[in-house]
Amino acid sequence: MARTNGAFLSVRDLVVEYTAEDQVIHAVNGVSFDLERGKTFGLVGETGAGKTSTAKAILRILPDPPAKIRGGEIYLDGEDILKISEKEMRKIRGRKVSMIFQDPMTALNPIMKVGEQISEVIKLHNKVTSREATERAVKMLEMVGIPGDRYEEYPHQFSGGMKQRVVIAMALACSPELLLADEPTTALDVTIQAQVLEMINKLKKDFNTSMIMISHNLGVVAEVCDDLAVIYAGEIVELGSKEAIFDRPTHPYTVGLFGAVPTLDEEKERLNPISGLPPDPSNLPTGCHFGPRCPYATEQCSSEKKVLIEIEPGHYCRCTRVINQEG
Amino acid sequence: MSALVEVKNLKKYFETPHGMLHAVDDVSFSIEQGKTMGIVGESGCGKSTLGRVIIHLLDSTDGSIYFEGEDVTEVNSSKLRKLRENMKIIFQDPYSSLNPRMTVEQTIMEPLIISGRFSKKEREDEAERLMAMVGIDQRLRMSYPHELDGGRRQRVGIGRALALNPKFIVCDEPVSALDVSISAQVLNLLQDLQDQIGLTYMFVTHDLSVVRHISDDICVMYLGQLVETSPSKELFKHPLHPYTQALISAVPTIDIHHKKERIILEGEITSPIEPKPHCRFAKRCKYECKPCHAPQQLEEVLPNHFVACCRVREINSL
Numbered sequence: 325m326a327r328t329n330g331a332f333l334s335v336r337d338l339v340v341e342y343t344a345e346d347q348v349i350h351a352v353n354g355v356s357f358d359l360e361r362g363k364t365f366g367l368v369g370e371t372g373a374g375k376t377s378t379a380k381a382i383l384r385i386l387p388d389p390p391a392k393i394r395g396g397e398i399y400l401d402g403e404d405i406l407k408i409s410e411k412e413m414r415k416i417r418g419r420k421v422s423m424i425f426q427d428p429m430t431a432l433n434p435i436m437k438v439g440e441q442i443s444e445v446i447k448l449h450n451k452v453t454s455r456e457a458t459e460r461a462v463k464m465l466e467m468v469g470i471p472g473d474r475y476e477e478y479p480h481q482f483s484g485g486m487k488q489r490v491v492i493a494m495a496l497a498c499s500p501e502l503l504l505a506d507e508p509t510t511a512l513d514v515t516i517q518a519q520v521l522e523m524i525n526k527l528k529k530d531f532n533t534s535m536i537m538i539s540h541n542l543g544v545v546a547e548v549c550d551d552l553a554v555i556y557a558g559e560i561v562e563l564g565s566k567e568a569i570f571d572r573p574t575h576p577y578t579v580g581l582f583g584a585v586p587t588l589d590e591e592k593e594r595l596n597p598i599s600g601l602p603p604d605p606s607n608l609p610t611g612c613h614f615g616p617r618c619p620y621a622t623e624q625c626s627s628e629k630k631v632l633i634e635i636e637p638g639h640y641c642r643c644t645r646v647i648n649q650e651g
Numbered sequence: 652m653s654a655l656v657e658v659k660n661l662k663k664y665f666e667t668p669h670g671m672l673h674a675v676d677d678v679s680f681s682i683e684q685g686k687t688m689g690i691v692g693e694s695g696c697g698k699s700t701l702g703r704v705i706i707h708l709l710d711s712t713d714g715s716i717y718f719e720g721e722d723v724t725e726v727n728s729s730k731l732r733k734l735r736e737n738m739k740i741i742f743q744d745p746y747s748s749l750n751p752r753m754t755v756e757q758t759i760m761e762p763l764i765i766s767g768r769f770s771k772k773e774r775e776d777e778a779e780r781l782m783a784m785v786g787i788d789q790r791l792r793m794s795y796p797h798e799l800d801g802g803r804r805q806r807v808g809i810g811r812a813l814a815l816n817p818k819f820i821v822c823d824e825p826v827s828a829l830d831v832s833i834s835a836q837v838l839n840l841l842q843d844l845q846d847q848i849g850l851t852y853m854f855v856t857h858d859l860s861v862v863r864h865i866s867d868d869i870c871v872m873y874l875g876q877l878v879e880t881s882p883s884k885e886l887f888k889h890p891l892h893p894y895t896q897a898l899i900s901a902v903p904t905i906d907i908h909h910k911k912e913r914i915i916l917e918g919e920i921t922s923p924i925e926p927k928p929h930c931r932f933a934k935r936c937k938y939e940c941k942p943c944h945a946p947q948q949l950e951e952v953l954p955n956h957f958v959a960c961c962r963v964r965e966i967n968s969l
Contacts, residue, residue: 370830483920484694513693513857515916518901522915540831543903570907584835586864588887588899589906594842595864597835601800 331358338396353558366552374558426507428487439475485516557613564639654681661714670925676875689866702821739812743824745804802833881956
C-alpha cells in the first residue's frame with residue numbers, strides 16, 4: 325500500500341453522494357488527508373460542508389440509501405476498509421474505530437441503563453463474562469468522572485454534560501485506535517465543554533489514540549488539533565498544521581471564517597461576514613465552489629476546476645490567487 | 652437617569668411537583684436608552700425567563716418592571732397592547748418561531764394588522780420598508796419559511812419585531828442556531844439598526860464572545876441570580892466573581908501561541924428548586940467557606956462594577 329505514506333489513517337479522493345428525489349447531492353467531493361498515530365486532525369467547516377459525511381464514511385455508517393460512497397479509498401493501518409466485508413467492518417467499528425456523536429440526548433438509548441450501554445460494547449468485542457464487562461463499564465464511568473454507582477441509572481437522570489461523558493466512555497470502552505469526534509462539545513455549556521475537552525486531551529495522551537475532531541468552532545479546534553483541514557462544499561480548501569493555518573490563513577474562505585467570528589482575544593468594532601450563502605450541494609457552482617462568495621474572484625475562478633497547491637511545506641490551499649501571487 | 656427599562660427585585664418562580672423553582676430570583680438592573688445590555692449565563696440560569704418576564708410574555712412573581720420611568724409590572728390588557736408595541740422579542744430558533752403557513756409578508760405585516768391603525772396600502776408600504784431594512788429581497792415576499800435558509804428566517808423574525816417601531820427588543824440567542832458566516836451578518840444587522848433608529852437591546856446569550864462584541868453592559872447570571880454586572884470592557888478586563896472568572900477562562904481561544912490558564916469547575920450544579928439561601932455557586936467554587944452560606948448581595952466593588960460574592964475583595968486582592 326504505497327499510497328498511504330505510512331499514515332495510520334489515509335483518506336484518498338473520497339466521494340459521497342446522496343440521492344433525493346432525482347436530485348444528486350454532492351456532499352463530499354474528493355477529500356484526501358492523512359492522520360498519523362496519536363495525532364489529532366481537525367475538520368472545520370459550516371453546516372452541510374461534508375464533515376459528518378466524511379466521518380460516517382470512515383465508519384461506513386452512512387445510511388444507504390440515500391447515501392452512497394461513489395469513490396475513493398480509506399486506508400486504516402494500510403488496509404482499504406471500503407473493500408472489506410460488512411462482517412469484518414463490524415469488528416472494526418466500536419473496537420478499532422469509534423465515534424462520539426454530536427448530540428448526547430439522541431445518541432443514548434433512553435430505555436437502557438447507561439452502564440449497560442457501555443458494557444454492551446465491551447461484550448460485543450471482547451471474550452468476557454457479563455460480570456467482567458460490568459466491572460470494566462464501571463471503570464469507564466469512573467474514568468470520565470461519573471461515580472460507578474450510577475451504572476444502574478437511565479439517561480434522563482443525567483445532565484447534558486454527564487450524558488456526553490457517558491457517550492465518550494462508550495466510545496472509549498474498547499480503547500479504540502481511532503476516535504471520530506463529531507462536534508462533541510457543541511451541545512454543551514462552556515464550563516462543561518472545558519471539562520470535556522480537558523478529558524479528551526488527557527485520554528488521548530494516556531492511550532495514544534488518534535482522533536478526528538469535527539467542529540465549526542475555531543477555538544475548539546485550536547485547543548485539541550495538530551493538523552486541520554478547512555472544508556467547504558465537500559472539498560478541502562485549505563490543509564496544514566494548526567500553526568500554518570491559524571498564523572497564515574490563506575484561502576479566502578478560511579480568512580473569511582476568522583474575520584466573521586467575534587473572539588475574546590481581540591476587539592473587533594465590526595465583524596466581517598462572508599457575503600452570500602453556502603452553495604446548494606445539488607447544484608454546485610462551476611470552477612471554484614467558493615467563487616460566488618469570494619471577494620477576490622475573477623472570471624478565471626468560475627471556469628476552471630481548482631486543485632490543492634502546496635504553498636509551503638505541508639500547507640495546501642485550493643486557490644489560484646495564491647499561485648498568481650507567488651508569480 | 653435615562654433608563655428605558657429598569658427592573659427591581661424581579662422574581663419569577665415556577666411551581667413544580669418538588670417545590671418552587673426559582674428561575675429568576677431577586678434581579679435588579681437598568682438598561683439605558685440606545686444601549687445593549689448583555690445577559691450571559693449557562694443553560695438553566697434563567698436568562699431567557701428573565702427576558703420573557705420583562706416583556707410580559709410571562710407574569711412576574713414579585714418585584715417591579717419600569718418602562719420609560721413608568722411602573723408596568725401590573726397592566727391591564729389595553730395597556731399591555733400598547734406596551735407590546737414598544738417591547739418586542741427575537742427568538743433563538745428561526746425554524747420554530749415563524750408560522751409555517753404564513754408568507755414573509757404576512758408574518759411581517761401581522762403586528763400592523765393587529766394594531767388596527769393602518770390601511771391596507773399603508774401596511775403594504777410598511778412591510779416593504781421593513782423588508783428592505785432587514786435585507787430581505789422583495790421577490791421573497793410570498794415565500795414561506797421552509798423556502799428560506801436560517802439567516803433569512805432570522806431576518807424575517809427581526810423584521811416582524813421592528814414593525815410598529817418598538818423602542819426595546821429582547822434578543823434571545825438570536826444567532827445561536829446560525830452558522831458563523833451567517834451569524835456575523837445578523838449581528839451586523841442588529842448593530843446597524845441600533846445606530847439607525849436608536850433601539851435598545853437586551854441581548855440574552857450563552858456565547859461570551861458574542862456578548863462581549865455586542866454589549867455595552869453585561870449581567871452575568873447563575874441559577875436565577877445576578878452574580879456580576881459591569882460595563883462590558885471592564886467585565887472582560889477584570890472579571891471578579893469566581894464564576895465569571897471560570898466562565899471566561901473556559902472559552903476556547905484561537906490564540907494558539909498563548910495557552911491560557913483554565914479554571915475547571917468541579918462539583919455538581921445546585922438545584923434551582925427550593926434552593927438554600929447560600930451562594931448558589933458555592934458548591935462548585937474553590938473559595939467556598941462559612942460566610943458563603945449566607946445570602947450574597949450585589950456590592951459595588953469597583954466603580955460601576957457590582958459583584959455578589961462575600962470574598963470578592965480577598966480573592967482579587969482589592
